[in-house]
Every structure is written in C-alpha cells, then in structure tokens.
Amino acid sequence: xxxxxxxxxxxxxxxxxxxxxxxxxxxxxxxxxxxxxxxxxxxxxxxxxxxxxxx
Amino acid sequence: xxxxxxxxxxxxxxxxxxxxxxxxxxxxxxxxxxxxxxxxxxxxxxxxxxxxxxxxxxxxxxxxxxxxxxxxxxxxxxxxxxxxxxxxxxxxxxxxxxxxxxxxxxxxxxxxxxxxxxxxxxxxxxxxxxxxxxxxxxxxxxxxxxxxxxxxxxxxxxxxxxxxxxxxxxxxxxxxxxxxxxxxxxxxxxxxxxxxxxxxxxxxxxxxxxxxxxxxxxxxxxxxxxxxxxxxxxxxxxxxxxxxxxxxxxxxxxxxxxxxxxxxxxxxxxxxxxxxxxxxxxxxxxxxxxxxxxxxxxxxxxxxxxxxxxxxxxxxxxxxxxxxxxxxxxxxxxxxxxxxxxxxxxxxxxxxxxxxxxxxxxxxxxxxxxxxxxxxxxxxxxxxxxxxxxxxxxxxxxxxxxxxxxxxxxxxxxxxxxxxxxxxxxxxxxxxxxxxxxxxxxxxxxxxxxxxxxxxxxxxxxxxxxxxxxxxxxxxxxxxxxxxx
Numbered sequence: 026x027x028x029x030x031x032x033x034x035x036x037x038x039x040x041x042x043x044x045x046x047x048x049x050x051x052x053x054x055x056x057x058x059x060x061x062x063x064x065x066x067x068x069x070x071x072x073x074x075x076x077x078x079x080x
Numbered sequence: 081x082x083x084x085x086x087x088x089x090x091x092x093x094x095x096x097x098x099x100x101x102x103x104x105x106x107x108x109x110x111x112x113x114x115x116x117x118x119x120x121x122x123x124x125x126x127x128x129x130x131x132x133x134x135x136x137x138x139x140x141x142x143x144x145x146x147x148x149x150x151x152x153x154x155x156x157x158x159x160x161x162x163x164x165x166x167x168x169x170x171x172x173x174x175x176x177x178x179x180x181x182x183x184x185x186x187x188x189x190x191x192x193x194x195x196x197x198x199x200x201x202x203x204x205x206x207x208x209x210x211x212x213x214x215x216x217x218x219x220x221x222x223x224x225x226x227x228x229x230x231x232x233x234x235x236x237x238x239x240x241x242x243x244x245x246x247x248x249x250x251x252x253x254x255x256x257x258x259x260x261x262x263x264x265x266x267x268x269x270x271x272x273x274x275x276x277x278x279x280x281x282x283x284x285x286x287x288x289x290x291x292x293x294x295x296x297x298x299x300x301x302x303x304x305x306x307x308x309x310x311x312x313x314x315x316x317x318x319x320x321x322x323x324x325x326x327x328x329x330x331x332x333x334x335x336x337x338x339x340x341x342x343x344x345x346x347x348x349x350x351x352x353x354x355x356x357x358x359x360x361x362x363x364x365x366x367x368x369x370x371x372x373x374x375x376x377x378x379x380x381x382x383x384x385x386x387x388x389x390x391x392x393x394x395x396x397x398x399x400x401x402x403x404x405x406x407x408x409x410x411x412x413x414x415x416x417x418x419x420x421x422x423x424x425x426x427x428x429x430x431x432x433x434x435x436x437x438x439x440x441x442x443x444x445x446x447x448x449x450x451x452x453x454x455x456x457x458x459x460x461x462x463x464x465x466x467x468x469x470x471x472x473x474x475x476x477x478x479x480x481x482x483x484x485x486x487x488x489x490x491x492x493x494x495x496x497x498x499x500x501x502x503x504x505x506x507x508x509x510x511x512x513x514x515x516x517x518x519x520x521x522x523x524x525x526x527x528x529x530x531x532x533x534x535x536x537x538x539x540x541x542x543x544x545x546x547x548x549x550x551x552x553x554x555x556x557x558x559x560x561x562x563x564x565x
Contacts, residue, residue: 029172036168043161044319047305048312057296059304060153060368064361067160071353074167078346 032077039070083236086229089402090237093272093409094249100268101253101261108257112444115258116187116425117337120178124347126263127339130418131348132355133266134331135166136273137415138224140363141408143470146385148367149374152302154310156364158318163356165323170349173327174336176492176560178345181337183559188422189333190430196491198550199499200434205506206484207426210330211455217477218419218455219462220470221412222246224386226463228408231390232401243463246409247456250416254424254452259338262417269410274355276407277362283400284369284392291378296368298375303368317527321478324533327488328481331415331422366392386470416459420452427451479517479529483509483536490540495553497544504543509536 043066047059113119122130148155177192186192190210194203222243229242253265301307305315326332339345370388373379379395382388393404428448436443467473487502512535515521516528523531 032171036164036171039164040161040168043157043164044312044315047157048315051304052306054304057303060156060296063153063157063160064357067163067357070164070167071350071357074171074353075350077171078350 028077028080032073035073036070039066042066083233085398085402086233086237086405089406090245090409093406094245097249097253097265097268097413098256100264101256104260104264105257107260112425112428113185113187114260116421117181117334118259118263120182120337121340122263122338122344123340124344124351126267127335127344127348128351128355129270130263130266130338131332131335131352132359133270133273133411133414134335134418135325135352135415136356136359136411138221138228138408138412139470139474140359141273141277141404141411142224142228142386142389143220143474144360144363145367145370146382146388146469147471148364149371149382149388150385151309152299152304152307152371153364153368154305154307154315155367156360157305157310158315158322159360159364160357161319162322162325163353163360165319166326166356167349167353169324169326170336173488173492174345174349175342176556177333177336178339178342179559179562180556183562186337188426188429189330190426193487193491193502194430194434196553196556197487197498197502198552199503200430201499202487202502203426203430204434205503206330207423207430209481209484209506209510210426211423213477213480214329214331214419214423215455215458215462215477216467216473218416219459219467220473220477221416222459222463223466223473224470225409225412227386228390228393228405231387232393232405234394237405240464243460246412246416247460249409250413250420251452251456253413254417254421255449258421262414262421263338265417266414269414270355272403272410273407273414274359276403277359277366280392280396280400280404280407281362281366281369283396284366284373288369288373288376288378291373291376296372298372299368302371313522313525313527317529318475320527320529320533321475321482324482324485325478328478328484330426331418334422334425335418420455423455424448424451476517479513479532480510482513482529482532483507485533486537486540490544491556494544495549495557496547497540498547498550501540501543501547505536505540508539509533512536 046062051058180186180192190203190206193206194200225246226239226242229237230239253261339348370379374381382391393401428444432447483506487505509532513532516531
C-alpha cells in the first residue's frame with residue numbers, strides 16, 4: 026500500500042480509538058487504564074509517523 | 081529575600097534572553113521575508129524547539145495542570161487528541177506549505193490562501209479573523225504569567241507588574257530580529273520549560289511520596305471518562321477545534337515556512353512530537369498527583385483551577401519556585417511574541433499591501449509596528465480584566481479560528497472553489513460560533529464547535545461545487561511535485 030494511503034488509514038483508526046476506547050470500552054473503569062491507553066496510543070502513533078518520515 | 085530572588089531570576093532570564101536575541105541578529109538579512117520566515121534557513125533544532133515553544137504555553141503550565149487537578153484524566157485525552165491531530169495534519173500539510181514557500185516566497189499564511197482562491201479578499205478576511213480570535217489566546221498567556229508571579233512570590237511581584245513585564249519582553253524579542261530572535265529565544269525557553277517541567281514533577285512525586293499521600297487510585301471518578309465533567313459532548317466540543325490547531329493558528333502555520341530542507345522539516349515534526357508527548361504527560365500527571373495529595377491532606381484544596389500551579393510554586397522550595405516562575409514566563413513569552421510577529425506580518429502583507437499597492441518599506445514597517453503596539457495594548461487590557469479561565473480562553477480562540485479548517489484543507493485536496501467559497505465558509509462558521517457561544521445553545525445536542533465545523537464545511541463544499549477554481553491553481557500542485565524531486 027502506498028505510504029500516504031497507509032498513513033491515512035492508520036490515522037483514522039487511531040483517531041477513532043482515541044475517542045471510542047476510553048468512552049465505550051474503558052468507560053467507568055477505575056484505575057490507570059484510560060491514562061495508559063491514551064499515552065500509549067499517542068506514543069505508538071508518534072513512532073509510526075517517525076518510521077514513515079524516515080522512508 | 082524571596083521577592084529579591086524572584087526579581088533577580090527575572091533579570092537573569094531577561095538578560096540571557098535579550099543576549100540570545102541580539103546574537104541572533106547576525107543571521108538576519110534585511111528583508112521582510114527573512115524577518116518573518118527566516119528565508120527558509122532554520123535547521124532541525126531551531127525548527128522543532130521553536131515550533132514546540134510557540135505551541136506549548138502558559139496554557140500547559142497553568143491551565144492544563146489546573147484542568148487535570150479539577151476534572152481528571154480526560155484532560156490528558158483532550159490534549160493528546162490535539163497531539164495526534166497535529167501529527168496527522170503536519171504529515172500531509174507541512175511539506176506542501178513548505179514547498180509553496182520555497183517556490184513562491186510566501187511570507188504570511190493568509191497570503192497562500194489569497195493566491196489559491198484567487199482574491200486578496202480571502203487573505204484580508206483570514207487576517208481580520210485572526211486579529212480578533214487570537215487576542216483572548218495571547219491574553220491568556222499574560223494572565224498565566226501574572227497569576228504564577230503572584231503565587232510564587234506570595235504577592236511580592238504584583239499581577240499588574242507581571243503583565244507589563246511579559247508584554248514588554250515579548251515585544252522586545254520579536255522586534256530585535258523578527259523570527260530569528262523569536263526562534264533562538266524559543267530554543268532557550270523551550271529547554272527551560274521542559275527541564276523545569278521534569279524537575280517540578282519529580283519534586284511533586286518525591287514530596288508526595290515521602291509524605292505517603294500520593295495515590296492515583298484514590299482519585300476515583302477523576303481517573304476515567306466519562307465522569308461528572310468529561311461527558312462525550314464536552315470532550316467532543318473541546319477536542320474539535322484543538323484537533324485542527326495546526327492548520328488554523330497562523331503563528332504555527334508560519335513556522336512551516338522556516339525549515340531549510342525536507343530533512344529539517346521532518347525532524348521538526350518528529351522532535352516536536354517527542355517534546356509534546358513528554359510535556360503533555362508531565363503536566364497532566366502533575367495535576368493528577370496534586371489532586372491525589374489534596375485527598376491525602378498534604379496539598380490544599382484549590383477551587384479556582386488556574387491557582388493550582390501558583391499555589392504549588394508558593395509551597396515549593398525557593399529554587400523551584402524561581403525556576404517555575406521563569407518557566408511559566410518563558411512558556412508565555414515564546415507564544416506571545418510569535419503571535420505578535422505573525423499577526424504583524426499578516427496585517428502588512430494581507431491588509432495593507434493589497435489595498436495600497438507598493439507601499440514603501442518604511443510604511444510597511446510602520447504599519448507592522450502599529451499593529452504590534454495595538455495588539456500589545458489589547459492583550460494588556462484583556463489580561464488586566466481577567467475575563468475567564470486560561471483553558472476556556474484558549475479554546476474560545478481556537479473555536480473562532482476553526483472555520484478556516486475546511487478552507488485550508490480544501491486548498492490542498494480539492495481543485496475547486498474560489499473567493500466566494502472560501503469567504504462564505506469562514507464568515508458563516510464564525511457567525512455560527514459567535515451565535516452559539518453567546519446564546520449558549522447546542523442544537524440537536526451537538527456542541528458549538530461541531531456545528532461550527534459542520535456549517536463551514538457544508539458551505540465551503542456547497543459553494544465550491546458551483547464555483548470553479550481560479551486560473552493558476554495548477555501551479556500549487558506543481559510546486560509540491562517539484563519539492564519531491
């Protein structure tokens with residue numbers, strides 16, 4: 026898949042997950058899961074952008 | 081003794097920053113393009129730290145810490161949606177803006193829109209929108225400094241004095257060598273902000289830990305979403321304008337002109353990302369830890385959320401209070417001077433020059449300076465009135481700038497639409513934002529910012545379907561293709 030199309034598809038998924046997982050899946054769960062999810066997904070996305078810009 | 085130390089630290093910071101600004105003059109070539117965009121000669125370090133310091137401001141040190149303290153972990157999500165949105169938009173749009181600057185030498189972001197949509201009315205409209213919208217944002221930076229100064233010094237540095245200091249420093253560092261002095265002082269300030277952020281979080285952690293009162297699990301509903309504050313509608317309303325910040329805020333768009341080559345541009349995106357992620361997590365954690373310590377009895381309960389960081393600075397050891405105050409000042413000044421510089425360039429390039437062809441260099445400079453002074457006065461008056469919370473003011477600014485989003489994105493992805501499409505989208509979106517904000521309405525349960533985006537996008541798409549793009553639109557695509565070669 027072309028890099029820009031791959032980036033677009035992955036980005037849409039990441040953006041959807043940023044909203045959906047904390048509000049729908051983790052909703053009401055006490056603890057650190059929400060914090061770790063948001064920070065972890067953002068870090069993974071940064072790593073993805075890094076890899077694509079190095080290509 | 082404390083106030084003496086505070087003033088001494090401020091003098092050292094101002095002296096060091098001014099020395100750096102004066103040093104940067106040796107890079108300045110005496111023309112407007114170099115003054116406002118560095119002529120596209122910034123390396124990776126200057127590009128990335130300048131972008132980060134311009135973006136991250138008192139909003140983070142004061143506003144976001146207080147928000148996390150008051151509303152919980154939803155604050156982290158709100159800021160990280162901005163983070164992901166910025167990386168997403170920069171990946172696509174930064175290379176295109178950069179290529180257009182290299183090819184055609186644009187100075188202001190609005191100039192690009194005027195060229196693409198075939199009318200200077202578009203650039204003038206965007207400039208007027210930015211002038212109105214960015215006053216609350218710039219003022220919130222000054223408010224942040226003034227509140228921090230009061231808290232850290234126990235009132236020894238008065239609010240009004242802090243407002244004046246922040247404005248004067250921002251003015252000084254933006255006029256010494258334009259983007260060069262702003263960029264180099266941003267490097268210094270960016271390092272101060274991140275270093276101090278790390279030290280503050282470490283100290284809060286050790287302080288809380290040693291008193292055995294720090295426990296995130298005790299935060300209860302503040303540790304997840306939705307909770308009593310972060311309903312989905314609130315989260316959506318706050319994240320929508322923030323998601324598009326990178327394409328709607330001219331002070332960061334103009335930074336995309338500065339990198340010297342594609343390597344520096346890519347480095348800017350990645351290093352800004354690393355900086356932003358670390359800084360966001362740090363300030364949010366600080367707010368959450370302080371809330372945990374309030375529950376544990378070692379930090380007072382704060383009801384006015386912008387007072388959380390100033391209260392911490394007032395309780396911290398003197399060395400950390402002084403560093404914290406300098407960091408807040410650095411965060412604010414690095415944003416204000418960039419806003420002032422960008423708005424000044426837009427006023428000259430997009431309002432004066434199109435309607436008064438070939439003004440002399442002296443006239444252009446005079447108008448730029450008048451705009452700077454007027455903006456500084458407006459920000460000072462706004463800050464002295466203390467109209468609201470820092471986060472609310474910042475989000476309001478981004479809400480008012482939001483109608484530009486479809487116009488900017490459409491410029492890069494669609495070869496239709498001209499003057500009418502662009503101006504109608506901006507004006508209709510702005511009208512919706514203003515009406516819903518003051519009437520406090522959420523039609524059909526959708527928040528204000530969602531309506532602003534929907535209306536401006538529909539108007540833009542609808543008008544562009546019937547309005548052809550002006551001649552010359554192909555040259556934009558040509559510039560991007562050239563940049564890849």
